[in-house]
Amino acid sequence: MIRRDVLRGGAALAVLGGSAGGLFAQTQTAPTPAPDGAAAPVAAAPFGFESVVGIAKDLSGSSYAAPQMTLRGTFAKLTYDQYRAIRFRRDRDPWGGLPNFAVDLLPPGMIYTQPVEINIVENGQPRPLPFNLDTFEFDPKLFPEGIDTTEVEGLGWSGFRLRAPLNRPDFMDEFVVFQGASYFRAVARGTIYGLSARGLAIGTGSSAGEEFPLFRTFWIHRPQPGDRMVRVNALLDSDSVTGAYEFLMEPGADTVIQVRCALFPRRELQNVGIAPLTSMFWFSPADRPGIDDFRSAVHDSDGLQMLTGEGARLWRLLSNPANLQISAFQDSSPRGFGLAQRARSFDDYRDTEADYQDRPSAWVQPVSDFGRGSVTLVEIPVRNEFNDNIVSYWQPAQALAANQRADFAYDLIISKLPPDNPPLARAMRTMSGISVNAADWRTYNIDFSETQIGALEPQLVVQASAGKIGAVHAVRMPEQDLFRLAFEFTPGNATLAELSARLVGPDGPISETWLHRWTSG
Incomplete structure (x- = not known):
């Protein structure tokens, strides 16, 4: 276990790490002498965004060490169907049956090979949740030989999902899931999972290859019974950068996620994407060369919608090109951009299983000034609907300097259509x-x-x-x-x-x- 104490505004930030205890933080104020000369009890300061900022800044001073775990036995050879047949036991919810929110912990396996540390924050203080196989049920139809409990040593969580009474008051729908690298997906009322968001994109579409930062640690704040929002902090880490994130999420007809981050580049970052969105576009009536399919369209999003800093409104059709395409729409202080699914009728697709008409749109609305840069669109060729091939993000005009903090804040709005709705023909x-x-x-x-x-x-x-x-x-x-x-x-x-x-x-x-x-x- 490694201990590093970093002073932050008079408070001592104790950072603990290692495979046993996990990576988490506790803050405490310096002891104040009591009237009789004895040290007063230490008062714990609430854990929050700046606590993670301290961890990210300290971590950026060392080389990246990717968290690893070895998948053994059953977990080493899970099929897609088997993985889906591992279900979180609702009676193991660490929040213990709140009426407004619930949390599910997610198992490792299949493509999820990096362990994620999860902490629950209660009364302002974090406590780690060690991996526990007993939190899961394994469908006996897909696991007829059962599970060997000796196989779990060294395993960790792969992520988590949050639930709320989104579509009806008597059922806890999942409305957001964080799993895999820095990916997360969310839904709004009346929609189903489609496109994804990410914490950060680095080198997307570049010849040098893309780097995928990882949310390696989460702190999930326990909400109060009457709260409408839930707060999550996250620590991002990769070869090139560390970062502190905060997500304040309110599910509803529009699910609104308030995002802020503080990035600490280990090196100069030139091809970096802020507020990245990832989606799938295979074909549509505007673009289906050589497609032999009974459906008229297959996509999670059909266009990139933009509101420029000067107030111009743009709609860029998505395509499935023969070769990689990268488009950059230069702007200054953009007011919003996002991937939208405008074709919202069953007749637009005629797919009785995928329900593409119910996939949500995502709109990025900057809160901080994004400055000069470009809304970037990456379109990658695909031959089916099973791989995401569309990425959009904000790329700053200036590279993010090494060893300097860079802050961004934006609202991510998940809805049927983006909320920007001026009196203009669409x-x-x-x-x-x-x-x-x-x-x-x-x-x-x-x-x-x-x-x-x-x-x-x-x-x-x-x-x-x-x-x-x-x-x-x-x-x-x-x-x-x-x-x-x-x-x-x-x-x-x-x-x-x-x-x-x-x-x-x-x-x-x-x-x-x-x-x-x-x-x-």
């Missing part, structure tokens, strides 16, 4: 195909919501960075409350072209700006 659906007039032209149909257009006869503004645009026209669809902007495009000799379209009225734009990247692949 691009609700895009369809594309070979033109009936010429094989080297493509037809695009963009269906905007018509409510904001009304009786106006907007100017149709369509542009391309390469090639030619033709046959631009509009069709009103009053029965569907849609306004269709249609055009044709030919690339000529170009292999890539950036397309944009918007509707403009007498006083300026009356729609968001639709964006799409065409490639020859």
Whole structure:
């Protein structure tokens, strides 16, 4: 066990680490002499975000040592179905049956090979939760030979999930899960799991390879019976950076997660992503080359929605490219961005199992000033729906300096659609195909919501960075409350072209700006 004492504002921060005791922190104030000269009892200071900041800063001064565990016996060869058949026993909830929140601890195995230390914070003080196999039930149908309890030495938790009466008052739905590297997923009322968030992205899409920081320790604060929010602190660690995180989460029709972090780079970080989101896009009516599938669309998100620092609203269609694509939308002090699932009807997919129409959207709303940088979109080729291939994040213009603290704060809002809803027409659906007039032209149909257009006869503004645009026209669809902007495009000799379209009225734009990247692949 290693002990390091670091003074923080007159308080001694004791950091304990090691495979036996785990990595956690306790704070205590310096003893004050009593009137009779004897030392007064030590008063424990509440554990919180700055406690984790002290741990992260101290840890950044040493080389990264990845936590490891050896999966033995049953845990070394779990199938997907077997892993799902290991269930947390609700009577082992460390919160003991609160009416408003519950916590499940998650087992190791399959792809989860790094142990995660979990602490419960009660009355401002943390206590570690050692791994205990008795907290799980193993479905005998998938484990007919049972479990050898001698196999658990050295195992640890892989994460946790939180529950609340999200969809109805008499049932505790899971609404957020932290598991794997720095990944976490959340849902809002009436939605199911889809896209994921992460604590930090490093080197995403780079030729040098991506680095995946790990939330190695969590501190879960026990809420009071009437609380609507639950607080979680986390320690992030990797080769390049350490970080202290705080998540203040309120589940509901919109699940709101207030995030703040303090990062301590071990080296200069240039290709770093703040508030990263990860999703899946295979195909849609706008982009399905060579796809032979009975469904009309398969995706967890269909577009990147942005609200720039100057107030411009952009909608960038997602794609499944033939080759890796990285797009950067430069901005200063962005007001919001996120991955959205706008196609919300069963008829958009006709999938009775995946229910893609119920996947949530995620919106990042900066609280601190993000400064100059870019909303970055990474699109990776996939051949099925089983791998995430879309990543978006904020990349600061300036690298994060080594050995200097960098703070960020933002709200992550999980909902059916992003909460930014101005009086502008939205691009609700895009369809594309070979033109009936010429094989080297493509037809695009963009269906905007018509409510904001009304009786106006907007100017149709369509542009391309390469090639030619033709046959631009509009069709009103009053029965569907849609306004269709249609055009044709030919690339000529170009292999890539950036397309944009918007509707403009007498006083300026009356729609968001639709964006799409065409490639020859």
